[in-house]
Amino acid sequence: MRFNPALTSVFGRKMVPMSLNVETRAPVVLPDPEPLRLIDDTGRAVPVKRRQGFELPSDERLLELYRAMVVARRWDTQVTALTRQGRLATYPSALGQEATEIGSVLALEKTDWLFPTYRDSIALMTRGINPVEILSGFRGDWHSGWDPHAHRTSTQSTPLATQALHAVGMGMAAKLRGDSVATLTFVGDGATSEGDTHEAFNFAGVWQTPTVFIIQNNQFAISVPLAKQTRARTLADRAIGYGVPGYYVDGNDAAAVHAIVTAALDRARSGDGPTIIECVTYRIEAHTNSDDPSRYRSSSDVTEWKSRDPLERLEKYLVSQKMLTDAVRESINTDAEKMAELTRDEMNAEVSHDPMELFENVYAAERPGLREQRDFLAAEIAAEAAAAVGSGVAS
Amino acid sequence: MRFNPALTSVFGRKMVPMSLNVETRAPVVLPDPEPLRLIDDTGRAVPVKRRQGFELPSDERLLELYRAMVVARRWDTQVTALTRQGRLATYPSALGQEATEIGSVLALEKTDWLFPTYRDSIALMTRGINPVEILSGFRGDWHSGWDPHAHRTSTQSTPLATQALHAVGMGMAAKLRGDSVATLTFVGDGATSEGDTHEAFNFAGVWQTPTVFIIQNNQFAISVPLAKQTRARTLADRAIGYGVPGYYVDGNDAAAVHAIVTAALDRARSGDGPTIIECVTYRIEAHTNSDDPSRYRSSSDVTEWKSRDPLERLEKYLVSQKMLTDAVRESINTDAEKMAELTRDEMNAEVSHDPMELFENVYAAERPGLREQRDFLAAEIAAEAAAAVGSGVAS
Amino acid sequence: MAGALNAALRDELAADPNVVVFGEDVGPLGGVFRVTDGLHAEFGEARVWDSPLAESGIVGTAIGMAMYGLRPVVEMQFDAFSYPAFEQIVSHVAKMRNRTRGRVTLPLVIRIPCAGGIGGVEHHSDSSEAYWTHTPGLTVVTPSNPADAYSMLREAIRSDDPVIFMEPKSRYWAKAAVELPVQTEPFDRAVVVREGTDVTLIAYGPTVKTALETADLASEEDLSVEVIDLRSLSPFDDETVGASVRKTHRAAVLHEAAQFSGYGAEVAARVTEREFYHLAAPILRITGFDIPYPSPKLEEFYLPTPERILNALGTWEWEA
Amino acid sequence: MAGALNAALRDELAADPNVVVFGEDVGPLGGVFRVTDGLHAEFGEARVWDSPLAESGIVGTAIGMAMYGLRPVVEMQFDAFSYPAFEQIVSHVAKMRNRTRGRVTLPLVIRIPCAGGIGGVEHHSDSSEAYWTHTPGLTVVTPSNPADAYSMLREAIRSDDPVIFMEPKSRYWAKAAVELPVQTEPFDRAVVVREGTDVTLIAYGPTVKTALETADLASEEDLSVEVIDLRSLSPFDDETVGASVRKTHRAAVLHEAAQFSGYGAEVAARVTEREFYHLAAPILRITGFDIPYPSPKLEEFYLPTPERILNALGTWEWEA
Numbered sequence A, B: 001m002r003f004n005p006a007l008t009s010v011f012g013r014k015m016v017p018m019s020l021n022v023e024t025r026a027p028v029v030l031p032d033p034e035p036l037r038l039i040d041d042t043g044r045a046v047p048v049k050r051r052q053g054f055e056l057p058s059d060e061r062l063l064e065l066y067r068a069m070v071v072a073r074r075w076d077t078q079v080t081a082l083t084r085q086g087r088l089a090t091y092p093s094a095l096g097q098e099a100t101e102i103g104s105v106l107a108l109e110k111t112d113w114l115f116p117t118y119r120d121s122i123a124l125m126t127r128g129i130n131p132v133e134i135l136s137g138f139r140g141d142w143h144s145g146w147d148p149h150a151h152r153t154s155t156q157s158t159p160l161a162t163q164a165l166h167a168v169g170m171g172m173a174a175k176l177r178g179d180s181v182a183t184l185t186f187v188g189d190g191a192t193s194e195g196d197t198h199e200a201f202n203f204a205g206v207w208q209t210p211t212v213f214i215i216q217n218n219q220f221a222i223s224v225p226l227a228k229q230t231r232a233r234t235l236a237d238r239a240i241g242y243g244v245p246g247y248y249v250d251g252n253d254a255a256a257v258h259a260i261v262t263a264a265l266d267r268a269r270s271g272d273g274p275t276i277i278e279c280v281t282y283r284i285e286a287h288t289n290s291d292d293p294s295r296y297r298s299s300s301d302v303t304e305w306k307s308r309d310p311l312e313r314l315e316k317y318l319v320s321q322k323m324l325t326d327a328v329r330e331s332i333n334t335d336a337e338k339m340a341e342l343t344r345d346e347m348n349a350e351v352s353h354d355p356m357e358l359f360e361n362v363y364a365a366e367r368p369g370l371r372e373q374r375d376f377l378a379a380e381i382a383a384e385a386a387a388a389v390g391s392g393v394a395s
Numbered sequence C, D: 001m002a003g004a005l006n007a008a009l010r011d012e013l014a015a016d017p018n019v020v021v022f023g024e025d026v027g028p029l030g031g032v033f034r035v036t037d038g039l040h041a042e043f044g045e046a047r048v049w050d051s052p053l054a055e056s057g058i059v060g061t062a063i064g065m066a067m068y069g070l071r072p073v074v075e076m077q078f079d080a081f082s083y084p085a086f087e088q089i090v091s092h093v094a095k096m097r098n099r100t101r102g103r104v105t106l107p108l109v110i111r112i113p114c115a116g117g118i119g120g121v122e123h124h125s126d127s128s129e130a131y132w133t134h135t136p137g138l139t140v141v142t143p144s145n146p147a148d149a150y151s152m153l154r155e156a157i158r159s160d161d162p163v164i165f166m167e168p169k170s171r172y173w174a175k176a177a178v179e180l181p182v183q184t185e186p187f188d189r190a191v192v193v194r195e196g197t198d199v200t201l202i203a204y205g206p207t208v209k210t211a212l213e214t215a216d217l218a219s220e221e222d223l224s225v226e227v228i229d230l231r232s233l234s235p236f237d238d239e240t241v242g243a244s245v246r247k248t249h250r251a252a253v254l255h256e257a258a259q260f261s262g263y264g265a266e267v268a269a270r271v272t273e274r275e276f277y278h279l280a281a282p283i284l285r286i287t288g289f290d291i292p293y294p295s296p297k298l299e300e301f302y303l304p305t306p307e308r309i310l311n312a313l314g315t316w317e318w319e320a
């Protein structure tokens, strides 16, 4: 293993336990309370002086984002439909959150690592993971379906905020090895209340790991609105407490999300440490299919947020830039339908499950006790099969 | 139980999940990066314009603080000596931190509650708890020696940061009942890294509990200096992330600590919510008697901090105000010596321990299984005693 | 059963102004299993409310409230989501009374929807009881039916000891013709829910139903099975279980949790210690395997079934 | 033993550049028990460092590092201070390999100074092993002597499974004339540390010494005691223990942790299941009481002593 030679002091900072002088610690820059927008909700580019120094991505890039968002939405809608049909045990939709999900994930290099939550299936799909591999967990085949190393994407974490620490740890490992690799993690607004979010922010700050935190503020933690999670002005303000740059971003503006996440990942890979980015968006669907949002929010809220749709906004802009020709639209729709069809086909196909796999991969080492249990189950299944044959139940 | 009628909405805030408009959340006030001082280290009153709006406590109050600090230091030194003599299993000294400890605790009303750590013995002594009751835990008699309800003082928490949540919970209970009771808790600089500190700050912010958090930044967590706990400019900066007022205070200035904690407690009791106060001080002694600070800090650091002694500073000021006459000095020293003597006597006295108490108070309800174990131990002890008599070992 | 729990909370909230209910989604939503349905509307924000999303925070603040004289009832959304609160539960909830020589009483209830069998994705079907039963200072109880759910939850709220109240998720939708309020046995008593003479099945929570089904199946084969519902896991009712084993001479304990170091080990060890010379055969443990709880499509292979239990009983040496 | 552990860490750090050591006070101070003494100076800040004070953070970041190919060795300062990391350990460390169908390996070691007997104040003498042994996916081992400490720690670091490495605090100062490096039995093997014919004492970690002292005392009374040091708590070596019990027909298991639902229950239950017809008497558990670990002045009444163990053996019915 190579160790980064610049790391004789990994932590970069002089230790100054003696000093009351605050100059020796990181300077304070409060996040701008005006959410960063590059394209406003009418689809117009925001004037340069209100762009907080960020540049609008190129039209080509924006078209790419748009394409991915359309595919993602079609896909998400398809998966929700499959869930209603009983093909999945559960599905947490990200409908309405496409700008944050896609804007972030398309900023990643192949060599970077992503640490997602259950909410971020469309990000995984966009990152190139096979739909059925993403959905096998929600269908109930196996906890997680893809090879994290192949896609540099960890599993979709269910215990809230825990994955943020994994992202920091891996960032630290990459830093120790001198690799130019960044890690990115999504954290929900609700999950920011967990102790692990704090510990992740703090470890990242102290160790200056190449980690980008996307606080995906979709305004709800199941039924609980943001006002019951924090009294802070913004969640991005928390960055101050870690000496880490924080940004407050319109999470329905893919251009803004993409620009800022790209910049943060660049900073991370260049050794300039972590960034905390709050993207404000809205969960249009229920928390999952088993949730009933009518118990805690009015449909007029949803309607209002639908009018701030991230796809429409980008579409308007691209139309105004004459990027969205009929041919392009058609090719995008074809892509989207193809992905939906592929997913339908795969999710409708019968899958077989091998109960013997239950005993695999609990440990790397062989365990006699576990082997006994496996043999027990194998014998039980064999006996049942034999009995079924005997009694003529099965053919 | 009375419920506070004003509490139809306990949480005070309108829920505004819809809005991107930051005005609807709490405003941001960054802690002043210049530590609040009311008396500077040469013992002179700081000019009014640099007092951040706080008033210097009255000379009488300052003398009271001074008296308590002298007694506390004498006592702390005595306890350290007793520990060296083997009378205590361990003792975490607060030598050098008297301004923060005493300045805070003397701001409490009798009806307020204190949630201390293992470090805060002198605060407990100042609050009026009997020395032997404080020290019985460190001597090893029983985990905690006093009645928390009698002194409105919880046990000295060892699992770091956990007590901060208890303080918030009790504050919430008082608020729900409509009682004008504040809770105050000490949290070490190291302990601020724990998830529980974050959760406590956040719950206090959202629930607007009457809780004052004193971050007692004595620069070390055992051997680990502050620079390895946070990259923030100050720990007080964390307050921003909770929409809670934060203050950065010279923790060796008893006047400043007392003024600000008094104000924060008043705010708390009046329903204006929590405050986070960082007091910067220095741990002069080892972490505990079993620690060896020469492994991680130079004695010149300690010497330098000794020159910023909180007692000397206040003494100089009081002398300049002609408050410290010889008679007063003598009475203070007499108080201090009396307390030291009382403690020596009590700690040198033999204590008897009843092993049968082990089984008491594990549960409020009787448990047959536990009764069996108690009977077993009683029989064992009786048999040993009988054997000892039989063999003539005991008289 | 969810309805019975809801009624118990409502009746305690009405009976004692010190009772408060808070946690994640327990307010307007009524909890993800609707156990707190309607309570927020009925008792208001000062008695029933949604907290920030942080389990250590929920339990830690409940401790402070209990110290002040309230009787908080908090919910951990699923077993696995109680783990962030582990330190507060083990180091404080369990120890505060003992630490303070009885001066501080912590009358709080931690409700945990537990175990599996509902097709839940990862982390939604854990069985955490052994972690709690091994922790002195905690009382751990679990109802298996609506009447007990109601009666035991009210008893838990009135208890001066902190109670871990485990609610088997697969029984939430269980219905029973039971008139509320109802008072069943005190919760430290196990109950013989079906009498038998040949074998004692020791069950609790979700496995009581399985045990009863096993008894039905066994009776077809002329095997008379006695079923005990433990109800309280800590304390353990040695008397009731001992009496049954002395009668049947054979026992098996059932649970969903992994076997190794699980609660069944305690049952087997202590009953064997006490009744060794009454036992005709070793006490069997028919439990989950020593693997992480499986995903929905495979859980049927993991959970003890009546057939598996009967087969296991068949492995004993039986005199002709 | 602290020295042997230190040497094991040093030798692994030297042998494998992927090994990193971090935690609270493990840097310049060398850990509160000096197990990491000198390593920071020798290997530098990029291999051995002090982390922020947060156990969930320590374990959580170690997971990310292990996913990247490092082999982190982290320290929890005392048993009770591992509890904030409980969720990361139970929900991730234990499950990541299984969750990912073997695609993600987590080679990490969580060192925990464990158990009591050192006059520690509250929270400094817990025995947490049963929490870990009940969690499928974890390997849990504990050495009782310097040679094993060295050999087992190196094996733990080289293991591709995450290992909970429990270091009995009361043995840190144990000396033994052992030449390092030393390689003892693989850690999934229990070892008969003293042969005997009448009774098997099953011990681990701190109680191995107690068991050996008991054997000495027993020999004065013509009772021949065999002592087994389990070394690994999970997996459990059924073979070695079974063979001993089939020979002696009587066994007792010793530990410091509370008895109820403790690790001894698993030992008693599984050995009874397997060797029932070889047992002349029930397996005894001689353990801590079901109370919070006592304060220093009372711990002598809590901890199993050779006398208590001998007395307990005397309660069995013995044929003349």
Ligand SMILES: Cc1ncc(C[n+]2csc(CCOP(=O)(O)OP(=O)(O)O)c2C)c(N)n1
Residues within 6 Å of the ligand: A119, A158, A159, A160, A187, A188, A189, A190, A191, A192, A218, A220, A221, A222, A283, A287, C024, C053, C077, C081, C084
């Ligand atoms: C530690 C933990 N506690 C509770 C839960 C149950 N739970 C699942 S999702 C959720 C709400 C999360 O809200 P947020 O973080 O805002 O993410 P979102 O679902 O809105 O994407 C809760 C409480 C969990 N998964 N993990």
Ligand SMILES: Cc1ncc(C[n+]2csc(CCOP(=O)(O)OP(=O)(O)O)c2C)c(N)n1
Residues within 6 Å of the ligand: B119, B158, B159, B160, B187, B188, B189, B190, B191, B192, B218, B220, B221, B222, B283, B287, D024, D053, D077, D081, D084
């Ligand atoms: C949860 C937890 N982890 C670790 C410890 C061990 N420990 C005791 S004191 C201490 C350092 C605490 O430092 P700080 O919070 O700054 O308080 P100070 O001792 O300086 O007053 C540590 C690591 C503990 N008591 N609790």
Ligand SMILES: [Mg+2]
Residues within 6 Å of the ligand: A188, A189, A190, A216, A217, A218, A219, A220, A221, A222
């Ligand atoms: Mg959300």
Ligand SMILES: [Mg+2]
Residues within 6 Å of the ligand: B188, B189, B190, B216, B217, B218, B219, B220, B221, B222
């Ligand atoms: Mg400190």
